[in-house]
Amino acid sequence: xxxxIEPFHLHxxxxxxxxxxxxxxxxxxPERETVGDWSQGVPLAQVQALCRYWQEDYDWRRxxxxxxxxxxxxxxxxxxxxxxxxxxxxxxxxxxxxITHGWPGSVIEFHKIIGPLTDPxxxxxxxxxxxxVVAPSLPGYGFSGKPSKAGWSVPRIARAWCExxxxxxxxxxxxxxxxxxxxxTTTIARLGLPEVLGVHLNMVIALPEPGEAEPVDEHERxxxxxxxxxxxxxxxxxxxxxxxxxxxxxxxxxxxxxxxxWIYEKFHEWTDCAGDPLNVLTFxxxxxxxxxxxxxxxxxxxxxxxxxxxxxxxxxxxxxxIACSIFPKDIYTTSRRWAERKYRNIIHWNELEKGGHFxxxxxxxxxxxxxxxxxxxxx
Numbered sequence: 001x002x003x004x005i006e007p008f009h010l011h012x013x014x015x016x017x018x019x020x021x022x023x024x025x026x027x028x029x030p031e032r033e034t035v036g037d038w039s040q041g042v043p044l045a046q047v048q049a050l051c052r053y054w055q056e057d058y059d060w061r062r063x064x065x066x067x068x069x070x071x072x073x074x075x076x077x078x079x080x081x082x083x084x085x086x087x088x089x090x091x092x093x094x095x096x097x098x099i100t101h102g103w104p105g106s107v108i109e110f111h112k113i114i115g116p117l118t119d120p121x122x123x124x125x126x127x128x129x130x131x132x133v134v135a136p137s138l139p140g141y142g143f144s145g146k147p148s149k150a151g152w153s154v155p156r157i158a159r160a161w162c163e164x165x166x167x168x169x170x171x172x173x174x175x176x177x178x179x180x181x182x183x184x185t186t187t188i189a190r191l192g193l194p195e196v197l198g199v200h201l202n203m204v205i206a207l208p209e210p211g212e213a214e215p216v217d218e219h220e221r222x223x224x225x226x227x228x229x230x231x232x233x234x235x236x237x238x239x240x241x242x243x244x245x246x247x248x249x250x251x252x253x254x255x256x257x258x259x260x261x262w263i264y265e266k267f268h269e270w271t272d273c274a275g276d277p278l279n280v281l282t283f284x285x286x287x288x289x290x291x292x293x294x295x296x297x298x299x300x301x302x303x304x305x306x307x308x309x310x311x312x313x314x315x316x317x318x319x320x321x322i323a324c325s326i327f328p329k330d331i332y333t334t335s336r337r338w339a340e341r342k343y344r345n346i347i348h349w350n351e352l353e354k355g356g357h358f359x360x361x362x363x364x365x366x367x368x369x370x371x372x373x374x375x376x377x378x379x
Contacts, residue, residue, distance in 0.1 A: 003167060008072040008083060010064050010143065012295055017060060020256055020294065024055040027257050038275075042265045050264060051257055053283045063108070063288040070114060074143075075167060077160040080152070081145035084136035085110070086168065089118040091130035095197075095379055096170040097371070098161060098188075099135050102179020102203075103241075103302055104263040105358060106142050106292040107135045108285075112364035117371065128379070129372040134168060136161060138180065140301030142292045147301070153308040154180070158187035162196070171195055174375050178202040178330075178359060180305060189318045197378045198321035198347065200371060202359045205332050206339040209315070220335050230331055234269060237262075241303035242310040249300020252293070259299055260290050270357035272329035280362045289361075315342065323348035323374030327355035327363070348374040 032044040070085050085107050088094070097117065101109050110133075116123040117131045137144040139152045139160075161184065165173050172195050177185035182203040189199045207227060208215075215221045240248055252259045267277040267286060277286065293299060322343045326333050328351070336349055350370060355363040 003076070005073050005075045005167065008074045008143070010067055010072060012060065012064060016295060021055055023256050024051055027051070027255075029257075038265070038268055042261045042268065047257065047261050047264065050260060050283060050286065054256070054260070054287055058284065058287050060291060062284075063291065066111060067107075070111075072143075075164065077163055078156065080139055080147060080160075082136055082139070082160065082164065083143035084134060084164065085114070086135075087114050087118045087133045089130040089132050091119075091121075091127050093128065093379070094118070094130035094132045095375060096165065096168075096173035097131040097133050097375075098165055098173055098175040098185075099133060100161065100175070100177040100181030100184050101135070101138065101141075102177070102181045103141075103305065104266050104289070104293070105179060105361070106289050107137055108289040108292055109358055109361040110135050111288070113360045113368050116364070116368045120372070125368075125372070129376070131371070131375075132170070134165065134170075134173075136164060137292075138302070138305065140304055141298055143296055146298070147304070150308065152305070154183045154187050154305075158184050158191065162188060162191065162193060165195070172197055174198050174200065174378060176200040176202075176371065179357065180309075183309065186318065189320050189322060190316070192320070196320060198323065198375065200323040200325065200348075200374045202325045202327060202367070202370070203330050203332055203357065204324045204326060204334050204339055204343075206334040206342045207332070208338055216337070220338070223333050223335060227332060234331075237266070238306055238310060241306035243307070245300055245303035245307050248303055252299025252303075253297045256294055259294050260287075262299075263290050263293065267358070270329070270331055271362050272327070272354050272356040273362075280356075285361065317342055317344050319344050321345050321347045321378060323370075324350075325359070325367075325370040325374070326351040327357070327359045328352065329354075329356035330359075331357050347377055 033040040070087050073086055074081050074083050114133050117133050120129045121127050140146045174197050175185045175188050182201045185199050188196055271277055271280050273279045360367045
């Protein structure tokens with residue numbers, strides 16, 4: 001496979017957008033839920049409002065222009081075409097930053113932070129906090145290739161991402177991630193490569209193992225209660241995608257409403273939004289992200305990452321510098337006491353007052369400030 005890096009200009013054919021409009025217009029809706037909240041899933045009225053906006057007011061060309069303006073590229077990594085955003089800073093001493101999304105996110109999550117990260121002076125920051133930003137789309141996500149054979153697990157992605165940074169000429173870099181990006185970034189740290197200066201996580205998975213000491217305070221007890229509630233009430237999507245990704249894919253790839261509802265529910269549950277995702281994100285934000293699943297038809301291919309990798313993660317300690325930002329409404333949170341068992345060189349720890357799972361999307365200013373503080377000592 002070629003090691004070349006090719007510019008990628010995105011232009012979705014109008015026929016695909018017209019087909020989307022036809023499918024939305026022909027939706028066969030279910031009856032409304034029998035409760036007055038989201039406990040049975042996304043309420044009918046909320047999905048219909050989102051899809052009405054999608055059909056009547058949403059402008060894909062605006063999002064497409066933004067993606068093309070940032071700088072999109074493709075390259076072959078380990079036999080697969082990988083799409084990525086690459087924005088270099090105007091500052092000569094900028095620090096290269098590899099940032100990885102998860103599910104049901106995409107590189108769209110980073111559209112509010114790339115500017116402040118790469119050109120901090122233009123956003124009221126300091127030149128010495130600048131980053132060159134590289135944001136790949138996961139295999140089977142967005143405009144990356146869809147694996148045709150099993151094997152694209154978290155460790156394989158981590159190795160491919162390191163190769164990508166080398167191919168771009170970055171001899172030293174830092175890495176960041178949340179959700180699957182957290183697992184991938186943690187694996188990058190575990191590789192122990194000298195070019196990786198340190199990592200930052202905004203979903204830190206570090207809970208006590210069965211049989212370990214009981215929680216020492218109310219904070220740790222609350223963390224465990226939240227994790228137990230998530231496992232019992234909010235984990236069905238993961239089990240389904242980890243066991244039957246192909247089956248769920250038929251509905252997601254064929255029905256725009258099905259794909260939208262599958263994702264919209266998670267933005268309700270996982271954002272710090274006081275019960276309404278529109279308190280922190282707009283319909284345009286939500287639909288830009290949904291379109292990176294709908295247009296390339298990645299309902300099945302994105303779900304397969306769960307089939308590949310949702311079988312537990314290594315627990316051995318990590319010694320390279322790590323920074324942790326704990327957003328209170330994330331799926332998983334942890335205490336510093338628990339985290340220090342796994343991460344033995346924590347250089348930054350902050351428990352923020354607001355924000356959820358999609359931190360860069362929900363709270364871009366807080367997120368940018370966390371990255372700036374996290375990596376200052378590594379420059």
